[in-house]
Amino acid sequence: MNRQEAAAILKDNLYGFVGDDITEALYLAVEALEGPAPDPKTGLVPCGCGCKPELRDDGWGWHQVYCTGCDMHGGNSHTPDGVIEEWNTAMGWRVEG
Numbered sequence: 001m002n003r004q005e006a007a008a009i010l011k012d013n014l015y016g017f018v019g020d021d022i023t024e025a026l027y028l029a030v031e032a033l034e035g036p037a038p039d040p041k042t043g044l045v046p047c048g049c050g051c052k053p054e055l056r057d058d059g060w061g062w063h064q065v066y067c068t069g070c071d072m073h074g075g076n077s078h079t080p081d082g083v084i085e086e087w088n089t090a091m092g093w094r095v096e097g
């Protein structure tokens with residue numbers, strides 16, 4: 001089931017749940033509402049293309065998040081924390097607080 005199929009099932013069930021696919025549709029809806037989550041190892045949210053980005057250091061003290069899948073990249077900074085936060089925000093991650 002993809003997101004569009006899940007949305008169609010949810011629309012059909014707006015006035016009362018019927019059908020066996022509703023549980024799967026609800027799980028997909030919850031995942032979509034939760035949005036992307038940072039990788040526990042890298043702290044980086046996946047790129048919009050679906051690939052895992054990486055944190056790069058140019059050897060001169062500049063850091064940048066780069067996606068090897070689509071060549072998307074964030075800005076440069078002397079500290080990794082800033083570029084990770086910038087990347088994650090751009091990819092839809094929000095820290096609720």
Ligand SMILES: [Zn+2]
Pocket residue numbers: 047048049050051067068069070071072
């Ligand atoms: Zn990408």
